[in-house]
Amino acid sequence: MSEKLRSLVLAGGRLIDPSRGLDETGDLLVVDGKIESVGGKLGPIDDAEVIDCGGAIVSPGFIDVHCHLREPGREDVETIATGARAAAAGGFTAVCAMPNTDPVTDNQAAVGFIIRQSQRANAARVHVIGAISVGQRGETLAEFGEMVAAGAVAVSDDGKPVVSAQLMRTALEYARTFRIPVIDHCEEPTLAHGGSMNEGIVSARLGLKGIPSEAEEIMVIRDILLARRTGGHVHLAHMSTYGSVELIRWGKERGINVTAEVCPHHISLTEDRILSYDTNAKMNPPLRTQKDVDALREAVKDGTIDLIATDHAPHHYDEKEREFADAPNGIVGLETALAVSVTNLVETGHIDFVTLIEKMSCNPARIFGLPGGTLSKGAAADITVFDPKLKWLVDPATFLTKGRNTPYAGQTLTGRAVCTVVQGRVAYKLSGSGTDERPRRANQGSQ
Amino acid sequence: MTSALGKDLLGLEFLSSEQIQLILDTAEPFKEISERAIKKVPALRGSTIVNLFFENSTRTRISFEFAEKRLSADTVNVASSGSSVQKGETLVDTARNLEAMRIDMVVIRHGASGAATFLADRIESGVINAGDGTHEHPTQGLLDLLTLRDNLGDLKGKRVCICGDVLHSRVARSNIWGLTKMGAEVAVCGPRSLLPNAIEDFGVTVFERIEQAIEWADALNVLRLQLERMTSGYIPSSREYNRVFGVTRERLDRAPRDILILHPGPMNRGVEIDSDVADGPHSVILDQVTNGVAVRMAVLYLLAGGKPELAEAAKGNSR
Numbered sequence: 083m084s085e086k087l088r089s090l091v092l093a094g095g096r097l098i099d100p101s102r103g104l105d106e107t108g109d110l111l112v113v114d115g116k117i118e119s120v121g122g123k124l125g126p127i128d129d130a131e132v133i134d135c136g137g138a139i140v141s142p143g144f145i146d147v148h149c150h151l152r153e154p155g156r157e158d159v160e161t162i163a164t165g166a167r168a169a170a171a172g173g174f175t176a177v178c179a180m181p182n183t184d185p186v187t188d189n190q191a192a193v194g195f196i197i198r199q200s201q202r203a204n205a206a207r208v209h210v211i212g213a214i215s216v217g218q219r220g221e222t223l224a225e226f227g228e229m230v231a232a233g234a235v236a237v238s239d240d241g242k243p244v245v246s247a248q249l250m251r252t253a254l255e256y257a258r259t260f261r262i263p264v265i266d267h268c269e270e271p272t273l274a275h276g277g278s279m280n281e282g283i284v285s286a287r288l289g290l291k292g293i294p295s296e297a298e299e300i301m302v303i304r305d306i307l308l309a310r311r312t313g314g315h316v317h318l319a320h321m322s323t324y325g326s327v328e329l330i331r332w333g334k335e336r337g338i339n340v341t342a343e344v345c346p347h348h349i350s351l352t353e354d355r356i357l358s359y360d361t362n363a364k365m366n367p368p369l370r371t372q373k374d375v376d377a378l379r380e381a382v383k384d385g386t387i388d389l390i391a392t393d394h395a396p397h398h399y400d401e402k403e404r405e406f407a408d409a410p411n412g413i414v415g416l417e418t419a420l421a422v423s424v425t426n427l428v429e430t431g432h433i434d435f436v437t438l439i440e441k442m443s444c445n446p447a448r449i450f451g452l453p454g455g456t457l458s459k460g461a462a463a464d465i466t467v468f469d470p471k472l473k474w475l476v477d478p479a480t481f482l483t484k485g486r487n488t489p490y491a492g493q494t495l496t497g498r499a500v501c502t503v504v505q506g507r508v509a510y511k512l513s514g515s516g517t518d519e520r521p522r523r524a525n526q527g528s529q
Numbered sequence: 530m531t532s533a534l535g536k537d538l539l540g541l542e543f544l545s546s547e548q549i550q551l552i553l554d555t556a557e558p559f560k561e562i563s564e565r566a567i568k569k570v571p572a573l574r575g576s577t578i579v580n581l582f583f584e585n586s587t588r589t590r591i592s593f594e595f596a597e598k599r600l601s602a603d604t605v606n607v608a609s610s611g612s613s614v615q616k617g618e619t620l621v622d623t624a625r626n627l628e629a630m631r632i633d634m635v636v637i638r639h640g641a642s643g644a645a646t647f648l649a650d651r652i653e654s655g656v657i658n659a660g661d662g663t664h665e666h667p668t669q670g671l672l673d674l675l676t677l678r679d680n681l682g683d684l685k686g687k688r689v690c691i692c693g694d695v696l697h698s699r700v701a702r703s704n705i706w707g708l709t710k711m712g713a714e715v716a717v718c719g720p721r722s723l724l725p726n727a728i729e730d731f732g733v734t735v736f737e738r739i740e741q742a743i744e745w746a747d748a749l750n751v752l753r754l755q756l757e758r759m760t761s762g763y764i765p766s767s768r769e770y771n772r773v774f775g776v777t778r779e780r781l782d783r784a785p786r787d788i789l790i791l792h793p794g795p796m797n798r799g800v801e802i803d804s805d806v807a808d809g810p811h812s813v814i815l816d817q818v819t820n821g822v823a824v825r826m827a828v829l830y831l832l833a834g835g836k837p838e839l840a841e842a843a844k845g846n847s848r
Binding site: 281282283285286287288289290291292294358359400403404405406407408 | 542619620621639641642643644646647650661662663664665699702725726727728730731
């Protein structure tokens with residue numbers, strides 16, 4: 083580990099850094115794991131690795147504040163190492179691992195374990211989110227202070243809602259001391275009970291018990307009101323309904339300390355995707371309607387939604403290969419998040435690449451107090467280089483995650499990470515061969 | 530060999546009105562077979578059919594078994610209480626094992642919505658949905674259509690109201706699709722807590738009160754009210770249900786016309802339907818059961834690639 087890093091030149095890319103209002107074509111130099119210079123044309127530099135970034139965008143590294151890396155407990159479906167490599171392949175220089183592991187990440191030793199495993203993995207950085215309650219049982223507070231001292235960056239009982247309003251209130255108050263956000267998975271359990279998809283005409287047709295939008299929205303407004311009462315910072319995970327968007331807007335207009343995320347699947351797919359009982363379209367919160375998709379895209383554009391997070395949730399294929407109601411929730415997302423976002427937000431004209439980078443890098447860094455999110459001189463060199471125009475066919479067999487559970491298999495999406503730099507080291511580089519490049523090679527062949 | 534219905538019968542939502550018409554027309558000649566002394570024709574001789582019942586069923590299972598036997602198919606019954614998951618073997622493994630035994634068709638009843646579709650996507654044999662969760666029960670829908678047609682003639686413009694727990698009813702869904710495709714006007718009536726929130730999007734009329742339904746309808750299809758609906762809090766009590774939504778003689782007496790009464794069974798007498806209605810002159814509840822065998826024979830025959838126009842001949846000569 084002590085070997086000196088080679089200097090790195092990212093040459094000729096479009097350098098976009100929303101944190102500094104930078105958008106120009108030029109070279110970026112990394113020395114000793116830190117950004118040394120940004121912009122202009124560099125002359126030859128001794129012993130530096132030069133990566134041609136022509137046609138690509140060079141951006142502060144993407145940060146995913148919401149993923150499930152399954153270790154400890156379910157190393158058969160993902161490990162911190164495979165998850166961190168998949169993250170790098172998706173253009174993420176850092177991810178935050180949710181604590182619903184087995185055992186639950188609810189104490190300083192568990193936090194330390196994940197950090198050590200991520201150091202071994204040596205791919206994307208892995209930050210740790212600790213549990214709100216011991217065992218995620220929703221009863222007593224976990225030790226926020228010790229977990230933060232061990233490296234935790236936020237707390238959440240994700241996967242489960244915080245049912246008790248009193249516990250949520252206490253968590254928001256207690257978290258203020260440590261300046262960390264409290265992330266809630268908004269789901270009113272009695273309304274959502276037994277549901278496996280959005281409640282509406284599709285659930286009625288399929289005979290599946292639905293989860294009404296209100297199951298999410300009731301908890302959204304509860305959390306916003308508790309944030310107002312306590313002055314704590316509530317971060318709302320994976321928002322899925324237009325009603326939630328309206329409530330968040332209401333809270334933000336009043337200066338309440340609320341931030342929110344959306345997942346790529348909720349801005350790209352609707353409940354219609356389930357008409358064949360495809361369990362790879364089953365997640366929680368469920369896919370909703372076009373009206374919800376439209377509202378969420380609009381909310382990304384106007385800032386009501388602060389950031390894009392994957393909710394990457396690998397499952398073994400056996401677990402998904404079963405009756406819809408019995409299949410587990412969740413899809414993998416690390417390696418498709420960028421392309422789904424480019425295809426469904428940028429190409430549709432909702433946002434430009436500058437805003438996309440804010441949602442995937444600057445805002446996650448700022449809101450969670452994480453390193454990265456900038457191309458400033460002297461900052462750690464966490465950098466994502468992506469081809470904004472590259473079209474590629476999603477083939478789950480080529481994923482670096484162990485999970486294959488994606489609803490995008492067989493789709494052609496636009497936008498792909500070509501190089502991911504973590505602390506000055508190239509953690510991922512898209513190879514010029516393989517299925518990814520097939521369309522391109524076919525074109526070249528015909529010339 | 531491609532049948533006129535495709536590989537499987539998964540639900541009436543996926544059939545055209547012509548296909549439904551074809552099944553009903555094919556069922557007509559098969560009705561007579563069950564009236565013979567020797568109730569057997571060789572149409573499916575050599576075919577192997579597995580009746581895979583993951584949920585308790587008496588009427589549907591026996592009806593399918595009679596239909597298969599009267600067509601001379603070789604049948605095996607696999608009954609399993611509880612889901613395949615509880616049993617330890619997954620549904621997909623069960624399916625693959627059946628396939629490995631080279632069967633021709635599977636009749637599946639399962640507690641999970643989509644289970645029949647799941648199976649059909651994974652095996653080459655034909656799959657007949659004998660009820661999947663709260664999704665569809667297509668052969669029940671078909672036998673209801675046949676019974677209605679027997680009594681009302683062409684269903685175009687006829688008014689049929691489905692009464693009761695539509696939310697949890699696969700019979701209701703198959704009825705809504707089948708009746709709509711056959712040109713009938715469809716309504717539902719029941720407490721709002723037992724209707725899907727999006728029920729209007731099916732294109733059906735909703736009656737809040739049973740009296741309105743009775744005034745409107747040519748036929749009522751009265752659904753079974755399951756006891757667990759009370760314990761899980763959808764309605765307060767079966768006593769109140771009968772008082773507010775029960776199909777009673779007193780209510781029917783005020784109807785402007787004779788109303789045909791259907792019920793998929795098993796009945797809760799004195800809850801959703803009173804005995805004197807169930808046993809009354811306009812009840813066709815037992816005709817439904819009789820028609821069930823004929824409709825299932827028609828479905829089996831057609832899925833096996835039988836030619837509709839040969840259904841009459843397939844009966845053979847009564848010996």
